[in-house]
Every structure is written in structure tokens, then in C-alpha cells.
Amino acid sequence: xxxxxxxxxxxxxxxxxxxxxxxxxxxxxxxxxxxxxxxxxxxxxxxxxxxxxxxxxxxxxxxxxxxxxxxxxxxxxxxxxxxxxxxxxxxxxxxxxxxxxxxxxxxxxxxxxxxxxxxxxxxxxxxxxxxxxxxxxxxxxxxxxxxxxxxxxxxxxxxxxxxxxxxxxxxxxxxxxxxxxxxxxxxxxxxxxxxxxxxxxxxxxxxxxxxxxxxxxxx
Amino acid sequence: xxxxxxxxxxxxxxxxxxxxxxxxxxxxxxxxxxxxxxxxxxxxxxxxxxxxxxxxxxxxxxxxxxxxxxxxxxxxxxxxxxxxxxxxxxxxxxxxxxxxxxxxxxxxxxxxxxxxxxxxxxxxxxxxxxxxxxxxxxxxxxxxxxxxxxxxxxxxxxxxxxxxxxxxxxxxxxxxxxxxxxxxxxxxxxxxxxxxxxxxxxxxxxxxxxxxxxxxxxx
DNA sequence: GTTTTAATTCATCACGTGATGAATTCCTCT
DNA sequence: AGAGGAATTCATCACGTGATGAATTAAAAC
Numbered sequence: 001x002x003x004x005x006x007x008x009x010x011x012x013x014x015x016x017x018x019x020x021x022x023x024x025x026x027x028x029x030x031x032x033x034x035x036x037x038x039x040x041x042x043x044x045x046x047x048x049x050x051x052x053x054x055x056x057x058x059x060x061x062x063x064x065x066x067x068x069x070x071x072x073x074x075x076x077x078x079x080x081x082x083x084x085x086x087x088x089x090x091x092x093x094x095x096x097x098x099x100x101x102x103x104x105x106x107x108x109x110x111x112x113x114x115x116x117x118x119x120x121x122x123x124x125x126x127x128x129x130x131x132x133x134x135x136x137x138x139x140x141x142x143x144x145x146x147x148x149x150x151x152x153x154x155x156x157x158x159x160x161x162x163x164x165x166x167x168x169x170x171x172x173x174x175x176x177x178x179x180x181x182x183x184x185x186x187x188x189x190x191x192x193x194x195x196x197x198x199x200x201x202x203x204x205x206x207x208x209x210x211x212x213x214x215x216x217x218x219x
Numbered sequence: 220x221x222x223x224x225x226x227x228x229x230x231x232x233x234x235x236x237x238x239x240x241x242x243x244x245x246x247x248x249x250x251x252x253x254x255x256x257x258x259x260x261x262x263x264x265x266x267x268x269x270x271x272x273x274x275x276x277x278x279x280x281x282x283x284x285x286x287x288x289x290x291x292x293x294x295x296x297x298x299x300x301x302x303x304x305x306x307x308x309x310x311x312x313x314x315x316x317x318x319x320x321x322x323x324x325x326x327x328x329x330x331x332x333x334x335x336x337x338x339x340x341x342x343x344x345x346x347x348x349x350x351x352x353x354x355x356x357x358x359x360x361x362x363x364x365x366x367x368x369x370x371x372x373x374x375x376x377x378x379x380x381x382x383x384x385x386x387x388x389x390x391x392x393x394x395x396x397x398x399x400x401x402x403x404x405x406x407x408x409x410x411x412x413x414x415x416x417x418x419x420x421x422x423x424x425x426x427x428x429x430x431x432x433x434x435x436x437x438x
Numbered sequence: 439g440t441t442t443t444a445a446t447t448c449a450t451c452a453c454g455t456g457a458t459g460a461a462t463t464c465c466t467c468t
Numbered sequence: 469a470g471a472g473g474a475a476t477t478c479a480t481c482a483c484g485t486g487a488t489g490a491a492t493t494a495a496a497a498c
Binding site: 439442443444445448450451452453455456457459460461462463465467 | 470
């Protein structure tokens with residue numbers, strides 16, 4: 001028989017706040033922001049829904065607390081930014097993989113998933129993240145602004161593709177590959193994007209991209 | 220003043236079904252499945268919510284109708300699969316870009332967005348899509364199964380990164396680039412993934428991937 | 439030892455959701 | 469002209485959501 005839960009404070013030191021955060025990170029990462037309810041989180045954490053409101057005053061703030069990374073990405077990338085340009089691609093990739101395979105993984109997955117949305121949070125999150133991360137990665141590289149924007153977007157596209165395949169969609173053999181294997185497969189491309197020669201696009205006649213409604217300039 | 224809507228059937232031929240589909244595609248693509256409500260769709264289409272249930276019996280079926288592509292991707296990719304291996308990368312990329320810049324775009328964006336989720340629909344959709352698309356792309360390429368799985372996942376990762384950057388996140392300059400520019404930037408990598416030499420990964424000591432909970436084998 | 443503060447649950451609120459069945463108006467077929 | 473069906477809206481239903489305030493119990497502060 002199930003003992004009815006007692007009211008009031010429990011004995012001993014409480015871990016509820018951490019339990020809630022862990023469950024929230026997990027579920028936000030799995031299902032995304034909107035599709036995850038506070039009550040599911042509370043159920044997963046074995047806690048009353050109202051307790052969530054007690055610690056984090058609402059769903060938005062809970063989410064913010066979730067994506068507040070355990071490790072500062074700027075710090076992690078700082079080392080990579082200091083390596084010589086010839087090895088910047090590999091260094092960047094290794095730093096990112098180490099970060100993503102750390103305890104920060106659920107938060108990062110939640111971030112990436114939410115960044116693909118177009119809610120207010122998403123666009124804020126991705127603007128901030130892209131500006132912070134990319135500006136750091138591109139720091140000190142040669143080239144004018146247009147060229148750097150191109151290089152940055154190529155690198156971002158490659159990294160996003162890898163992270164999505166490995167951590168979100170869990171496509172084999174990328175998911176179970178070692179860092180060394182991934183570096184062997186992706187670092188050359190990344191390196192090329194960052195400081196390699198840009199392909200010739202001199203004959204570019206007409207634009208037929210996806211229309212002008214790409215309003216919010218991320219860069 | 221706003222004229223109160225009349226009840227009953229309107230005069231003339233009705234376009235409501237198409238209006239609903241268009242709004243649904245748009246909103247599903249923008250916000251994702253769960254975050255989009257039938258009432259929003261109906262409002263956007265200028266239609267009573269119950270009409271949505273009349274045409275498509277529920278939300279799930281509406282979504283299915285939405286991602287039922289106007290163009291058959293298999294057909295589009297068939298041509299690319301018939302080009303000689305040396306140009307397969309460029310052909311594939313051009314075929315995909317043409318498809319994504321067609322009227323199928325909202326449906327494809329909805330598909331991609333939903334594929335990043337982990338609801339029942341998502342995993343079904345992505346399993347089917349990956350199996351169909353990838354098997355077609357890899358058809359006739361040399362190599363054993365393991366090698367082809369690796370090549371496929373590398374190519375998928377690159378293509379996904381590009382599609383996310385260009386159509387979901389709308390990162391400049393990828394969003395407004397021409398097909399020729401994108402081909403110049405991405406086709407070499409893709410070509411390498413498909414039939415180029417695979418980098419040496421002979422010294423691969425330890426596995427430290429994201430754990431064994433990568434249960435559902437997409438491949 | 440008493441008071442204050444933190445942790446926890448309960449009961450409830452207003453609201454939006456997806457769904458259903460009936461009512462009304464028009465079109466098409468005979 | 470009349471009958472049957474398709475298109476459209478209305479009035480609901482049960483349910484889940486995020487949020488709030490009060491009640492209860494334990495720990496901390498004094």
C-alpha cells in the first residue's frame with residue numbers, strides 16, 4: 001500500500017531543488033520547452049508541482065535556470081581560441097566534444113532543441129549564444145567582416161549538423177564514435193571553413209533563396 | 220464594425236481545406252507540433268476550429284497531411300542517384316536545394332523541426348525519412364555496410380547542418396546565398412563523405428561517447 | 439525556549455486545449 | 469422542385485495547464 005505523503009517540511013537536508021533541476025533538464029532536452037509541463041517535471045522528480053513554483057517562480061525561470069550552463073562555454077573555448085590557426089579546427093572540435101560529453105549535456109541538448117524553435121526564448125538564446133561563441137571562435141582570424149561571417153556560418157553549420165546527429169538524433173556510428181574518430185572525420189572540414197581557402201564563387205548570376213522574410217538578423 | 224459571421228455553407232467554391240493546410244504547414248514549421256494549437260491554425264486560416272476537425276479528423280491526421288510532401292522526395296533524388304559517382308555530391312546537393320526552395324519548403328521545415336523532437340511522430344518520421352532518403356543516396360556506392368553507414372551519417376550530418384542553418388535558423392550569409400555558392404561551399408565536403416577517402420582512425424583507444432541509452436537504432 | 443524562516447503539500451482558480459454533436463445554409467443530383 | 473450531402477458555425481464537454489494562497493511541519497536564529 002502506498003503511504004500517503006505527509007505535509008510540511010521533511011527531515012534532513014533537502015535535495016528537491018536539484019532533483020527538480022535534473023528532471024527539468026532531462027525533460028526539456030527530450031521534449032522541448034512547450035511540450036514539457038511543470039507537472040510532468042514534478043512527477044519525474046517525485047515532488048509536488050507547487051514546489052516547482054516555490055523554488056523557481058515560473059516555467060520560464062525554471063528553463064532559464066536549466067540552460068544556465070554548469071560550465072562556462074566561453075572559458076572552455078578560450079583555450080581553443082589560443083591555439084595557432086593551423087590547429088584551430090581540431091582544438092575547437094575537441095573543446096566542444098569535451099563540453100558536450102560532460103555533465104552539461106542535458107542543458108546543451110535542451111539549448112540546441114530550443115534554439116530550433118521560434119519562440120521569444122529561442123531567438124534570444126540563439127542570438128546570445130551565437131554571438132558569444134562565434135565571436136570567440138573567430139577572434140584573431142584574418143579576413144574582412146563579410147568573409148568572417150561566411151566562415152563562421154559554415155563552421156556553425158558543420159558543428160550543428162554534428163551535434164544534432166550525435167546528441168539529438170543519435171545517428172550511428174556518430175553516436176558511439178570516439179572523439180578521435182570524430183576529429184578525424186570533421187576537423188579537416190572545420191579547419192577549411194575557418195582558415196582554408198574559400199572556393200571560387202565568381203560566377204554567381206541570380207539569387208533564388210528562400211525569400212526576404214528572413215528578418216531577424218542573427219549576425 | 221465587424222459583421223457577425225453567418226452560419227452554414229458559403230457561396231461559391233470553397234478553399235477552406237487548402238487554407239487550413241497552408242496555415243497548418245506554416246505554424247507547424249514555425250512553432251513545432253505540440254506548441255501549435257488547432258485554434259491558432261483555425262484563426263490563422265480565418266475559419267472555425269470545428270472545421271479543422273471536419274476536414275482532418277484530428278490534430279495528428281492534420282499533421283500527417285501537412286508533411287505529406289507535395290513533391291515525392293524519392294523522385295527528386297532519383298536523378299541525383301543516377302549521376303556518376305564523381306559528381307554525386309553536387310547532384311545530390313542541387314536536388315535537395317531545389318526541393319527545399321520549392322513550395323514544399325514549409326512542409327520540409329515542419330518535418331525537420333519535428334524530427335528533432337522525441338515524440339512518437341518524430342521518431343517514426345525520421346526513421347522512415349532517413350531510411351528512404353539515405354538508402355537511395357547511397358545506392359550503388361562501393362564499400363561494405365559499416366562503411367556506408369558511416370558515409371551516410373557524415374553526409375546526413377552535413378546536409379542537416381546546412382538545412383538547419385539556412386531554413387530554420389536563417390543564418391546569414393547562408394540564407395541569402397545562391398545555389399551555386401552553396402554548392403561551391405558544401406559540395407566538396409559532401410563529395411568527400413560519399414566517395415572520398417575515409418580518414419585514418421587506426422589509433423582509437425577508448426570509447427567515451429554519450430552512453431548506452433542511444434537505444435533506437437535509426438540504421 | 440520561542441520566534442522566524444524554509445520546505446512541503448493541498449485546494450483551488452481561470453484558461454486553453456482537443457474533441458463532439460447538433461443546427462444552419464448552400465450546392466448538386468435527380 | 470425536391471432530396472441528400474457537403475460546408476460552416478455554435479454550444480458544449482472533460483481535461484490538463486500554469487499559477488496562487490493558505491496550511492502544516494521541520495530547521496535555524498535568537
